[in-house]
Amino acid sequence: KQEVTQIPAALSVPEGENLVLNCSFTDSAIYNLQWFRQDPGKGLTSLLLIQSSQREQTSGRLNASLDKSSGRSTLYIAASQPGDSATYLCAVPNSGYSTLTFGKGTMLLVSP
Amino acid sequence: DAGITQSPRHKVTETGTPVTLRCHQTENHRYMYWYRQDPGHGLRLIHYSYGVKDTDKGEVSDGYSVSRSKTEDFLLTLESATSSQTSVYFCAISADDRGRVEQYFGPGTRLTVT
Numbered sequence: 001k002q003e004v005t006q007i008p009a010a011l012s013v014p015e016g017e018n019l020v021l022n023c024s025f026t027d028s029a030i031y032n033l034q035w036f037r038q039d040p041g042k043g044l045t046s047l048l049l050i051q052s053s054q055r056e057q058t059s060g061r062l063n064a065s066l067d068k069s070s071g072r073s074t075l076y077i078a079a080s081q082p083g084d085s086a087t088y089l090c091a092v093p094n095s096g097y098s099t100l101t102f103g104k105g106t107m108l109l110v111s112p
Numbered sequence: 113d114a115g116i117t118q119s120p121r122h123k124v125t126e127t128g129t130p131v132t133l134r135c136h137q138t139e140n141h142r143y144m145y146w147y148r149q150d151p152g153h154g155l156r157l158i159h160y161s162y163g164v165k166d167t168d169k170g171e172v173s174d175g176y177s178v179s180r181s182k183t184e185d186f187l188l189t190l191e192s193a194t195s196s197q198t199s200v201y202f203c204a205i206s207a208d209d210r211g212r213v214e215q216y217f218g219p220g221t222r223l224t225v226t
Contacts, residue, residue, distance in 0.1 A: 034214060043202055044155075044217040089155070091215070098143065098162060098206075099170065100215060104154040 002027045002094050006103035013080055014111050021075040021106045023090035028068045035064050035075050036089045038105070044089065048075075080110045115139055116218035118203050124224045131190040133221050135203030137183075143206035144186040145215065146170075146178060148199040155202070161186055193225045 003026045013019055023033070032051045036044040048064045050057040050073070056065045063076040073090055087107045091100040115138030125131050135144060145160040147170075157170030159178040167178050175197060177189045190197055203218040 032214075036217075043219045044204075046214060046216060049214045091155075098168075099145070099157055099160060102155040104152075 002092060002101040004090060004092055004101050004103040006088075006090060006106050008106060009104070010107040010109075012109045012111065015080060015082060017080050017110075018076070018078050019080055019108070021077070021088050021108070023073040023075070023103055025071050025073075025092045025101075027092075027095070028071045029095070030068065030092045032093065033064075033066055033073050034091045034100070035062075035073075036091065038087045038089060040086075047088075077108075080108075082110050082112050084108060085110050116203060116205055116216060118201075118218040118221050120221060121219065122222045124226060125193050126226055127194060128192050131193050131223065131225075133188045133201055133203075133223070135186045135188070135218060137186075137205050139205060139207075139216075140183060141205040141207060142183075143208075144180065145204040145206070146176075146186065146188045147202045147204065148172065148197075149202060149220075150199050158188065158201075190223075193223075195225050197223065198225045199223060 005024045007022045034049045035047045037047050038044050048057045050064050050066045061078040066073045087105040089102055089105040091102045117136045119134045146158040147155045149155050156172045158176050159170055161167045161180040179187045201221045204215045207214045
């Protein structure tokens, strides 16, 4: 059974800092990995989908990397802003690919 | 944004009553999912559907049933609600016809069982 761990559980940084969120998974036979953002009281917004054949995927100030062999992904946020404050979740497919297992998320607070 | 709506958005009900939550999509995607989100547990899959009348159980399916009679609608029913089913429920759809992830989420339904 796939297990996903996200470290740290919470992170507080001043505005402008570059930061890295970590995601690890136990079954490396994945097709892809998805990063989401969740604002308080809201649904999940898909940020990046990184395929197993890719090592990195970028969207604006966000960069996600994937290392299947080590079972790890990182989400890099450059020049953080208060608007980046949210919970960030990663998710990987289970065997059969139809369903996902989610990490519990990293709660990010960026202070002005 | 993916066209996913959930209704109701908020509901308070009493223990033992039946409750049905609705998920509606305008994207014509084949795969639809129901999750619940709870502090300390994160997101957990309840049931999912891979086509009209085709459904399967997820990690926490006990006490829940689902139905999908049309591509655009996926219903989640709590036959007899319990306090342990107080949660936020999210519907999701898959943008890939084979269900190979990328999932898009609805806004959620906050259910309180008293």
